[in-house]
Amino acid sequence: MEIKIVTGEKKLSILLVEDNGMFLNIAEEMLKGHKVIAAETAQKGVDAYKKENPDITFLDIALPDGNGHDILKKIKTMNEDAYVVMMTASRLKDDVLKSMGEGAEGYITKPFSEGMVKQCIKEYHEYKQKKSNAV
Numbered sequence: 001m002e003i004k005i006v007t008g009e010k011k012l013s014i015l016l017v018e019d020n021g022m023f024l025n026i027a028e029e030m031l032k033g034h035k036v037i038a039a040e041t042a043q044k045g046v047d048a049y050k051k052e053n054p055d056i057t058f059l060d061i062a063l064p065d066g067n068g069h070d071i072l073k074k075i076k077t078m079n080e081d082a083y084v085v086m087m088t089a090s091r092l093k094d095d096v097l098k099s100m101g102e103g104a105e106g107y108i109t110k111p112f113s114e115g116m117v118k119q120c121i122k123e124y125h126e127y128k129q130k131k132s133n134a135v
Contacts, residue, residue: 010119013037015054017045017071018087019063023110027058028115042066049075049082056124058117059104061088061095068101076103083127085120087112 018024021040025086028036037052039045042063049057057075061068068086075082085106086099096107106123108116 004041011035012056012124013021013052013054015039015045015048015052015057015059015066017042017048017057018060020060023060023087027112027117031115041109042071046074050078053079055083056121057082058087058108058120059084059086060110061086061090069098072099072102073105081131083124 014029014031015037015058016024017025017039017126018027018034019040024038027030028038037048037054039048042065045057045059046064048054059068059075061072063071068088072084074082080103082103084104085108086095087110088095088109091109099107105127106120108120
């Protein structure tokens with residue numbers, strides 16, 4: 001599947017890097033109204049990030065062609081201020097700590113709810129507000 005773009009009315013652009021079609025469809029539905037860029041592989045995710053420079057990236061840890069932690073590092077090398085939320089079915093504390101230690105701003109576990117996704121977006125807005133106040 002190629003990278004596809006679903007455009008809504010709001011201004012946030014959100015990159016979803018997720019290989020599970022069901023989770024991808026659910027997340028796209030939850031994010032209606034935003035510009036959603038979907039990528040099903042690590043490489044397509046990196047390429048989409050370079051091209052789109054999204055506001056938020058939701059990044060699966062386990063992808064068929066790579067590890068989400070490695071992609072996180074690549075994204076942070078491209079843009080140290082990138083806002084990345086890791087997604088996984090794992091609830092292991094070590095996975096959470098590793099993600100946060102590598103620069104992820106958030107971590108959600110699958111299956112995730114619309115409330116969890118909205119909370120991530122709220123936290124993104126708070127993060128941007130703090131950064132703009134610090135300048």
